[in-house]
Amino acid sequence: MADQTQIAATDVPVETPAQGLTVSRVSVGYDVERGEKVLAATDVSLSAAEGEFVAVIGPSGCGKSTLLGAIAGLWEPFEGEISINGDPSAQRLGKIAYMQQKDLLLPWRTVLANARLGLELAGMERRTANALAVERAAEFGLGSVVDSYPWQLSGGMRQRAALLRATLPESSVLLLDEPFGALDAITRRTLQHWLESVLDRANRAVLLVTHDIEEALLLADRVYVMSPSPGTIFETVDVDIKRPRGEETVTTPEFVELKSQLMAALSAPASIGATV
Numbered sequence: 001m002a003d004q005t006q007i008a009a010t011d012v013p014v015e016t017p018a019q020g021l022t023v024s025r026v027s028v029g030y031d032v033e034r035g036e037k038v039l040a041a042t043d044v045s046l047s048a049a050e051g052e053f054v055a056v057i058g059p060s061g062c063g064k065s066t067l068l069g070a071i072a073g074l075w076e077p078f079e080g081e082i083s084i085n086g087d088p089s090a091q092r093l094g095k096i097a098y099m100q101q102k103d104l105l106l107p108w109r110t111v112l113a114n115a116r117l118g119l120e121l122a123g124m125e126r127r128t129a130n131a132l133a134v135e136r137a138a139e140f141g142l143g144s145v146v147d148s149y150p151w152q153l154s155g156g157m158r159q160r161a162a163l164l165r166a167t168l169p170e171s172s173v174l175l176l177d178e179p180f181g182a183l184d185a186i187t188r189r190t191l192q193h194w195l196e197s198v199l200d201r202a203n204r205a206v207l208l209v210t211h212d213i214e215e216a217l218l219l220a221d222r223v224y225v226m227s228p229s230p231g232t233i234f235e236t237v238d239v240d241i242k243r244p245r246g247e248e249t250v251t252t253p254e255f256v257e258l259k260s261q262l263m264a265a266l267s268a269p270a271s272i273g274a275t276v
Helices: 064-072 111-115 117-121 126-139 155-167 185-198 213-219 247-251 253-266
Strands: 020-031 037-049 053-057 079-084 097-099 173-177 205-210 222-226 233-238
Touching (some): 037 053, 037 079, 037 233, 097 155, 111 117, 117 126
Parallel strands (some): 053 205
16 A cells, blocks of 8 residues: 555544435546556545535546546546435436537537537437537527537537536536636636526536636635545535626635635645555
8 A cells, every 4th residue: 555645634524415416425436457447536535515616626646536536427436425306226228318528519519419419418309409409508508500510610619518518408417527627727717607697497406517716706606625535525615605696706805815725725635646
């Protein structure tokens, strides 16, 4: 077992919402040779109730994306429990909307055909799926390009199309893994404000993983801070800033104070790593 210096997680109980997502003392990682398991994140607890937008921030390599993959059902955690709508046995794979860092649009499908993919996989008749996708495309600024192919779109429009695809199915949980991380700063900020305006959170819980402090504060109701690998949540910050949060928000005293608090948290001593 490797030596390690581990930042202690805050020992705060995480309530299980009746509707939404709960992660309880979850550890995730990878299997390697000789049966050894390498931790990416450990003892992680967080929650996102229906109607909440929460964010997880942390340095690169702290296990944020690995944690999201486990929540989505791509793999099972080593330890701990993941509950959807209060049910730890609920099916996650294919039932949770998940937008990864790259748009992953299918190049042989138009914007419309990409957008309706989740509805098709859920068994919806194509004509109905098309009608729903066309209706929402206008809200996402894609009404004029539904017949275009991904290679014909800008990076920002591709991300909009990917988000449209992720949000069309009526999933109670939406996972966003640095959805704007590959974009230039101006496009990224534009889409952050756009996302806040178009995302209907009324019947879903949203969990955003990001390394961008300002993005977390502009979008989230609550921010969880992870330590370096193996990551654990050691600080939770409530974002009590009124919405909508426009460009002027980043200069307000409340925003600046919260940003300083999160920057200080991310400057905490690094953990070295561990195996189990």
